[in-house]
Amino acid sequence: MGLLSQGSPLSWEETKRHADHVRRHGILQFLHIYHAVKDRHKDVLKWGDEVEYMLVSFDHENKKVRLVLSGEEVLETLQEKGERTNPNHPTLWRPEYGSYMIEGTPGQPYGGTMSEFNTVEDNMRKRRKEATSLLGENQALCTITSFPRLGCPGFTLPEFKPSPVEGGASKSLFFPDEAINKHPRFSTLTRNIRHRRGEKVVINVPIFKDKNTPSPFIEAFPEDEEAAKASKPDHIYMDAMGFGMGNCCLQVTFQACSISEARYLYDQLATICPIVMALSAASPFYRGYVSDIDCRWGVISASVDDRTREERGLEPLKNNNYRISKSRYDSIDSYLSECGEKYNDIDLTIDKEIYEQLLQEGIDRLLAQHVAHLFIRDPLTLFEEKIHLDDANESDHFENIQSTNWQTMRFKPPPPNSDIGWRVEFRPMEVQLTDFENSAYVVFVVLLTRVILSYKLDFLIPLSKVDENMKVAQKRDAVLQGMFYFRKDICKGGTTMVDGYSKAQNSTEQAVEEYTLMSIDTIINGKEAVFPGLIPILNSYLENMEVDVDTRCSILNYLKLIKKRASGELMTVARWMREFIANHPDYKQDSVITDEMNYSLILKCNQIANELCECPELLGPAFRKVKYSGSKTDSSN
Structure with missing residues (x-):
């Protein structure tokens, strides 16, 4: 999760005093990097995934499941047995926000050959098995996006009570500070976001109105005036960074061959973000x-929203410099490539002095405004030992701002003095229950980047329409019910790639608009005379590539999952979870998830993840078995 410096963290007031220093030197660090590697070309394709995991413990006797606050200890052992012992170890492990979370990645990046696609799932299985081997009896490693009873009384093991009054990091009514990773970055981020904002973060999620859900649904917080004021009728109220950053996701980072290729991929993939987010939907339950x-997405966006009342437009500007339209965790605000410039239709707030400085240093306008927009933000954490740095050889101040702008896409310059190239990070996906599913989404996105570059595809639409798509993508059953703005003719040169596409081209030539509303089924699977579909285009690409039989079979299995999720033949994880709860014998159609219902759900998720049971609604009837079981938690009781 971004920059993990070691040292003595400063309070918000101390950090604020150094904010201009961090911004000034962050820009100098960026300029050193840019001038050193701006002309670098021919970097090979490398890529890797990041999977975030939760540690859970099952109490089979009392039918409860809780989050285990042992992430730091498990991580230490994984690193000691892995990368510290063998630099070529096949897995890498990193901390995450929750003390019940860890993050796993492949030990080395994947390369550009097609056969690499056939190793992704195997590596994810290694990670699951490796971490599971360190867990106690009745404990499990889960890839679930949101823990349904996060913030409910007794949701952690050991159990801790929140401390809303005493001087803690979050002062949450629901989320104890002990559930935050002990690395000082995480509690400092939590505290400083709250201090900078001037109040606790406010998260209001609309409740699902079932047959017996109170209407209006209202929670009372008589002993907390701030919560009583912030909570909204018919909404689930949450008040801490942990409700967002304590969720899990799936991300992919790509190394491009040059800065221009990285910028092109950044733009093209930005339009795909809401589509893949809806396809991977996996978090319907909160508190x-x-x-x-x-x-x-909206939950995590609100959970780190450090904007003051002035910056949110609720009070006149007096102590702050800007009105800022979004949280620092949100969708991108500008395209970076020349072909994207005409679609930049969102008002962009920038630091004008930084913008002019970058222009004078030879940075082009599009990249300059991107960086000047990121740098309207304050640093949120600063360590005493990291204030004064060598700008020519270090990048901590740049990364301080860069890594706390958590957007759908991240444009990543190379670290100083490294052999790493220009990269982009694809960030909107929700983590799935199984390694098969997570591999499918990763392979789909990586394969799409190969097709975008090979066929010079153009998915660009006005950025305001991408923002509208992001809102639609989060809604219940958006994958089936939502309509998304998407470009009609994605071939710049008019090349026919799949059967029937020429008809679609002919119809778009006479159209006034370059884009129209489409269903995800149409975008992914195609519709005659409307859009060819991403899966048919990927299949066409595969037919022209030399691919060994095993790899081709794996890729086609992955694409089949994506195809069937888009058509509705298979459920998203979110839809499957909803139906599981709706059909639970204890569910009273009142939108409440009890301890026992949560236990049943997470136990089932764990059994599916370790392939101890079938789940044709989610995975299809032909989901294959593997030889090992990484579970220590199966209960036949």
Whole structure:
């Protein structure tokens, strides 16, 4: 999760005093990097995935499941047995926000050959098996996006009570500070976001109105005036960074061959973000309630929203410099490539002095405004030992701002003095229950980048329409019910790639608009005379590539999952979870998820993840078995 410096963290007031220093030197660090590697070409394709995991413990006797606050200890052992012992170890492990979370990646990046696609799932299985081997009896490693009873009484093991009054990091009514990773970055981020904002963060998620859900649904917080004021009727109220950053996701990072290729990929993939987010929807439950959304994005956005009342437009500007339209965790605000410039239709707030400085240093306008927009933000964490740095050889101040702008896409310059190239990070996906699913989404996105570059595809539409798509993508059943703005003719040169596409081209030539509303089924699977579909285009690409039989079979299995999720033949994880709860014998159609219901759900998720049971609604009837079982938690009781 971004920059993990070691040292003595400063309070918000101390950090604020150094904010201009961090910004000034962050820009100098960026300029050193840019001038050193701006002309670098011919870097090979490398890529890798990041999977975030939760540690859970099952109490089979009392039918409860809780989050285990042992992430730091498990991580230490994984690193000691892995990368510290063998630099070529096949897995790498890193901390995450929750002390019940860890993050796993492949030990080395994947390369550019097609056969690499056939190793992704195997590596994810290694990670699951490796971490599971360190867990106690009745404990499990889960890839679930949001823990349904996060923030409910007794949701952690050991159990801790929140401390809303005493001087903690979050002062949450629901989320104890002990559930935050002990690395000082995480609690400092939590505290400083709250201090900078001037109040606790406010998260209001619409509740799903079932047959017996109170209407209006209202929670009372008589002992907390701030919560009583912030909570909204018919919404689930949450008040801490942990409700967002304590969720899990799936991300992919690509190394491009040059800065221009990285910028092109950044733009093209930005339009795909809401589509893949809806396809991967996996988080319908919050704080023990059934919500009316399927994705975590808006929750995590609100959970780190450090904007003051002035910056949010609620009070006149007096102590702050800008009105800022979005949280620092949100969709991108500008395209970076020349072909994207005409679609930059969002008002962009920038630091004008930084913008002019970058222009004078030879940075082009599009990249300059991107960086000047990121740098309207303050640093949120600063360590005393990291204030004064060598700008020519270090990048901590740049990364301080860069890594706390958590957007759908991230444009990543190379670290100083490294052999790493220009990279882009694809960030909107929700983590799936199984390694097969997570591999499918990763391979789909990586394969799409190969097709975008090979066929010079153009998915660009006005950025305001991408923002509208992001809102639609989070809604319940958006994958089936939502309509998304998408470009009609994605071939710049008019090349026919798949059968029937020429008809679609002819119809778009006379159209006034370059884009129209489409269903995800149309975008992914195609519709005659409307759009060829991403899966048919990927299949066409594969037919022209030399691919060994095993790899081709794996890729086609992955694409089949994506195809069937888009058509509705298979459920998203969010839809499957909703139906599981709706059909639970204890569910009273009141939108409440009890301890026992949560236990049943997470136990089932764990069994599916370790392939101890079938789940044709989610995975299809032909989901294959593997030889090992990484579970220590199966209960036949």
